[in-house]
Amino acid sequence: MTKVTLIENAVVITMDKEDILNPGYILIEGDKIKKVSSEPFDEETKKTAHEIIDAQGNFVLPGLINTHTHAGMSLLRSYADDMSLMDWLENKIWPAEGNLTSESIYWGTLLSIVEMIKSGTTTFADMYFFMDDVARAVQESGMRASLSRGMIGFKGDDSLYEAKEFVKKWHNGAEGRITCMLGPHAPYTCPPEFLNKTLSMAHELEMPIHIHLSETEGEVTDNYKEYNKSPVEHLNELGIFDVPTLAAHCVHVNDEDIRILADNNVSVSHNIGSNLKLGSGIAPIDKMLSENVTVSLGTDGASSNNNLDLLEEVRLSSLVQKGFHENPTLINAYTALEMATIKGGETLKLPEVGKLAPEYKADIIVIDKNSAELYPRHDPIANIVYSCNSNNVSTVIIDGKIVMKDGNLQTIDEEKVYHEADKHAKMITDQDKN
Amino acid sequence: MTKVTLIENAVVITMDKEDILNPGYILIEGDKIKKVSSEPFDEETKKTAHEIIDAQGNFVLPGLINTHTHAGMSLLRSYADDMSLMDWLENKIWPAEGNLTSESIYWGTLLSIVEMIKSGTTTFADMYFFMDDVARAVQESGMRASLSRGMIGFKGDDSLYEAKEFVKKWHNGAEGRITCMLGPHAPYTCPPEFLNKTLSMAHELEMPIHIHLSETEGEVTDNYKEYNKSPVEHLNELGIFDVPTLAAHCVHVNDEDIRILADNNVSVSHNIGSNLKLGSGIAPIDKMLSENVTVSLGTDGASSNNNLDLLEEVRLSSLVQKGFHENPTLINAYTALEMATIKGGETLKLPEVGKLAPEYKADIIVIDKNSAELYPRHDPIANIVYSCNSNNVSTVIIDGKIVMKDGNLQTIDEEKVYHEADKHAKMITDQDKN
Known part of the structure; x- marks a missing residue:
């Protein structure tokens, strides 16, 4: 059965004709976005969802x-x-x-x-x-x-x-x-x-x-x-x-x-x-x-x-x-x-990527609004472009799958990567010191 | 009695003649730095400390x-x-x-x-x-x-x-x-x-x-x-x-x-x-x-x-x-x-500020090293200047007092500031819309 994920209560920056939905709601089915709307989901839809992300007013935009x-x-x-x-x-x-x-x-x-x-x-x-x-x-x-x-x-x-x-x-x-x-x-x-x-x-x-x-x-x-x-x-x-x-x-x-x-x-x-x-x-x-x-x-x-x-x-x-x-x-x-x-x-010749719209790939990021440089928010796009710190990215969805949730990577052992990368970095540069 | 704070096991970027102490140790008495050294503190000194910050290899530099x-x-x-x-x-x-x-x-x-x-x-x-x-x-x-x-x-x-x-x-x-x-x-x-x-x-x-x-x-x-x-x-x-x-x-x-x-x-x-x-x-x-x-x-x-x-x-x-x-x-x-x-x-005509050295004001920041863009660290100064995200600042000391610890502000009610700043921002700009 195709996985259904819902995103609720977001400030959705669609990158589709400058549309910003606030609040905005996104329905994801499998690897694709099925619906982007300013209407809350009905109970029927919610029942079909495997996962519901309450964005709580955070910014949501294309990856x-x-x-x-x-x-x-x-x-x-x-x-x-x-x-x-x-x-x-x-x-x-x-x-x-x-x-x-x-x-x-x-x-x-x-x-x-x-x-x-x-x-x-x-x-x-x-x-x-x-x-x-x-x-x-x-x-x-x-x-x-x-x-x-x-x-x-x-x-x-x-x-x-x-x-x-x-x-x-x-x-x-x-x-x-x-x-x-x-x-x-x-x-x-x-x-x-x-x-x-x-x-x-x-x-x-x-x-x-x-x-x-x-x-x-x-x-x-x-x-x-x-x-x-x-x-x-x-x-x-x-x-x-x-x-x-x-x-x-x-x-x-x-x-x-x-x-x-x-x-x-x-x-x-x-x-x-x-x-x-x-x-x-x-x-x-x-x-x-x-x-x-x-x-x-x-x-x-x-x-x-x-x-x-x-x-x-x-x-x-x-x-x-x-x-x-x-x-x-x-x-x-x-x-x-x-x-x-x-x-x-x-x-990249990927026509289904880069926008939050129906039939686009579900590559979506959530930016946590609770950071000083994102206040006030007279203009969400200016907030993101001119003041946002990228560490505020909290949740990341790629191809419909959540790869980071609330800052925690879901598919990668972060500590192990740091350890191994550090080790290999030393190995390749130490050789040149000899 | 003057408060004594110790910082241990840091990568100390002194900004004093390009010295980097790794590991480095800092002794703070009241509002001032008393000692910056590559020698661990003895037990005697540790007993006098009101607070010991184990920097665990994190970067420590002047505020x-x-x-x-x-x-x-x-x-x-x-x-x-x-x-x-x-x-x-x-x-x-x-x-x-x-x-x-x-x-x-x-x-x-x-x-x-x-x-x-x-x-x-x-x-x-x-x-x-x-x-x-x-x-x-x-x-x-x-x-x-x-x-x-x-x-x-x-x-x-x-x-x-x-x-x-x-x-x-x-x-x-x-x-x-x-x-x-x-x-x-x-x-x-x-x-x-x-x-x-x-x-x-x-x-x-x-x-x-x-x-x-x-x-x-x-x-x-x-x-x-x-x-x-x-x-x-x-x-x-x-x-x-x-x-x-x-x-x-x-x-x-x-x-x-x-x-x-x-x-x-x-x-x-x-x-x-x-x-x-x-x-x-x-x-x-x-x-x-x-x-x-x-x-x-x-x-x-x-x-x-x-x-x-x-x-x-x-x-x-x-x-x-x-x-x-x-x-x-x-x-x-x-x-x-x-x-x-x-x-x-x-x-700013503040000759006691901006360096980690004895008799300088204890204005000190700790940057958490556990972030992808800080690996590997062939050169800590290059890491901080060219790749570090400022959200990695974890602990901040001003005038010898800890004002942020592990990301948590100690002197300010952050949520209240966001709320009030947002409210006042709306007030001053809404007036111009009328």
């Missing part, structure tokens, strides 16, 4: 969607900071990554999943390696994820075959919570020949592509030197954008690049926290949005952010545009929250 | 110092966002502020104090009105504060007399936790004649000055039109900087302005969250720091931030400089945390 991260990198959080990019990569990150194992990626990913669930993220897009272990962590935890085997084209075609196997094994796996993409790392690490092979495979497997694009000024300059065009033009001319594409970063894009992204329905994952911390720069998302590019939000890996708190990215993506352009009307609260919800679903 | 806010404005949080500055002020903030009462300021300030204590702030600098009610909230809550009656010079001299009375009544009040400054609002709201009177009073009462300075481009342009010089030059020539001065914002300052600030030991309160949100711009704190200007951090009021989370300001002040200047080595983690601690003490 947040992190469209670009490398979950296993949480093991390298606080390992190397305040360094110039190449010094950081060459002397700290790459050597440590070389020590990563299947087991360490598994625990690092679980650590990231704990952090994401506790801060309200219900779906994440990951690009890394040892992806079977990432998928295993997703399957066990109840998370939703879009997974890509990261591929460096210079290193031969092994990763392509691995990616194909991964797609065959995991696409639509974990009761449908896992979907896949192909993940050529970036134009500067994947030569045209490799990108062509990736494109053929994308057509063959009907897979979208997830790629880093124009993150730093240096890679754009290098691309012009090598191909006499921008990385965006380069990928466009190779035909990459013929398949649905998720482009992460897009910091250094010009007006023509933005037009190409818009014309080809390329979705952008804006990673403002990481872009700031690595000194990459500030992506022109105001322009992208005005050109109707789909812009969503990602944290990037925890070694360059240094957390996976998507509400922080929501706030940053609004504040930084306002401050940088000296215009407080840019990226209003609703637009910022849209990027973390419904636009995230669009970006 | 954070918020050097510029308007605490009562928390009642206007989420009341008006995403608006251009003058539209926001003229049509929303000023009319609502006109409805503020003595009681509403009291409850708004308490709401802010709850938020500040819970997020690790132990001292704040406030400039507003109905300051007796602000002082009352500070006295009752156990907070430490530097208070200034905000004065608009265009409105006559009443506020000057009020400020004088306030200083006489409250300076060194609340067992020494309250100190005062004189608060002429800004050069553009205080004509030279009024500033001269303020300066005389500052000399007479031996009070520092707390003033808004060069927050927006518009006020700098206007200052040039009226006086043919920058606001910084203007204040300097009026002799304001002859008394110790706290200048809030300093967003639009040029190299010459920075030199003047440095030469005159003017302390700057950097309010990056508010500066971003209001579209004011990004202060050149990297330059100020390299010229040895004392830079500390402030949240500004909660209606333009929209929270009073100083750890968020710490992170923003580092990330935004790195991103804006495309240089990840700017404002490293230690420098950022210094601005929120020891530099805050310097800014």
